[in-house]
Amino acid sequence: MRFALLGVAVLAVSLFVMSGQMGVPSDLPFPVQVAIAGAAGVAAWHARRSWWPLAALGAVTYAWLVVWPPLLVASYFAGRTLGRGRGLAAYLGACLAVQGVSALVGEARDGPQEIMTASLGNALFMALGTIGLPLAVGLWTRARKETAEERARRLEREQIMRAEQVRAQERARIAREMHDIVAHRVSLIVLHAGALEVRTTDEETAETAALIGGIGREALSNLRDVLGVLRTPRPDSPAPDLSPHPALDDPDLSPRPALGDPDATYRPQPTLGDLDRLLDQSRALGITVTRHDEGDPRPVEETVERTAYRVIQEALTNVHKHAGDAHTDVLLRFADGELEVEIRNQRPHGHPENLLGTDLSGAGWGLVGLRERVELLGGTLRTSTEESGGFLVSARIPA
Missing domain, CATH: 3.30.565.10 (Histidine kinase-like ATPase, C-terminal domain)
Incomplete structure (x- = not known):
């Protein structure tokens, strides 16, 4: 909708320019003027996809008839989209060429067109108004848009970092709670089962105690895996020291991973x-x-x-x-x-x-x-x- 309104505005202003109310009057038949203004309006509407047709039409109509609205709108889009290096330099060079051609055509035709384009002061004023000012506005709006986008990306990164930090703190808290409560109690079960296995004289009781101790050791081993995952979210990061608790780190209760085995902490479930x-x-x-x-x-x-x-x-x-x-x-x-x-x-x-x-x-x-x-x-x-x-x-x- 915005580009449709832009096309209508360019069409109307171009007609006013060629009628002499906002520029150099044209001696072309009115239907031809309407056709030129209509083409400028369509090119302005099409600028949402590509503004180069508008720039080409603006260059021709300005050099020939001093119809400035298409060139003005094209300069704005050039500031919005062109790179700040070679792209802008090439566009400014092309606009300088258009100004030169317009001055030559004005000298050949005499009258108002010569005054508007061939005199140095008026030529500079027209160049500033139809090229320099809209180009600067386009650059400014693009800079604001880029700044806003960068600010939004930075805020998003900060939010992600804060969420990751909170998540890591919560994982560490859960790991501490699991170690301090679960690992301690299971370690006591394994210790008591081992003591019962050694002291009892009943063979069946000894076998049951050995089974309980084996299951407890396996539980401690699984718990070590879980704690490793909780404390180390990234698999490629080094495995942390899970706990200084002597019961969990006791080699008699929880078998340690083999040296040189980087995947031991992440054994398959x-x-x-x-x-x-x-x-x-x-x-x-x-x-x-x-x-x-x-x-x-x-x-x-x-x-x-x-x-x-x-x-x-x-x-x-x-x-x-x-x-x-x-x-x-x-x-x-x-x-x-x-x-x-x-x-x-x-x-x-x-x-x-x-x-x-x-x-x-x-x-x-x-x-x-x-x-x-x-x-x-x-x-x-x-x-x-x-x-x-x-x-x-x-x-x-x-x-």
Whole structure:
């Protein structure tokens, strides 16, 4: 709309110039004047895409008829778009040539056109008004626009930096809390399990204590990975010192990464290939776990495998906490376009009702996190109590 109005204005002013009211009167027939003014208006409207046709038409009409509106508007766009080096120099050189040609044509025609273009004072005034001033205005508006854009980019960078700083501080706080609370408590569990394994005379108790100690060491190792990720957001940055706490850094409790292994801090997370080891750990704690596989196994994305593993892990953890030694079935079904995981435990032995409904501290938060993890991949997680007294956790993940 703005360029349409600009075209109309150039057309109207050009007609006024050729009629002698705002410039040198032209002896051309009125239809020809209208055609010239119309061409100038169309070129001004087209300047939103390219202003060079307007500049060419302005040069011709100024040198021939001293019609200055097209050249004035073209000079403004030149200041807005041309580079400050060779581009502007070339444009000013072309305008100087147009002024010279206009002076020669004015001397040949005599009259008002000679007075307007051939006299030095009037020629300088016209050059300043139709070329210099609009060119300066164009340069000024471009400088303001560039300054505003640079200010906006700087503010955006500062906002990003502040957000990153806040995020890094929050990650560091979470890492400290995890170390000070979780790592300390797990370290105590491992220490007590080791002491029980050494002091007990019962072989079964010693095996159970050894299993608890092994699981605790694995938990500490996983916790070290998590703390490393929290404290070091960029994988290519050096691994930080995670904590000075002696329990977490004790080589007897948490095995350190091998020297020269830069990826040790970022070991791959467990996937379905580690599922049997997870099930064996649950069996060693007294739960009868049966694995069922349906469909044709096929490679799926690592994030899908990792999520399926976490679903099974959390479900088995809930069985340990709330259902005792209840028999549990784990189903992996490879269907068309999705991977389905089902963990179904029977009614706990010796309990009048399913203990999964018992109000225990922290119960339910793991399932909330699982649901968020599954939904991020476009899947669904369903949990329900069955009529037989058991509990079902079912996840469908696109794969």
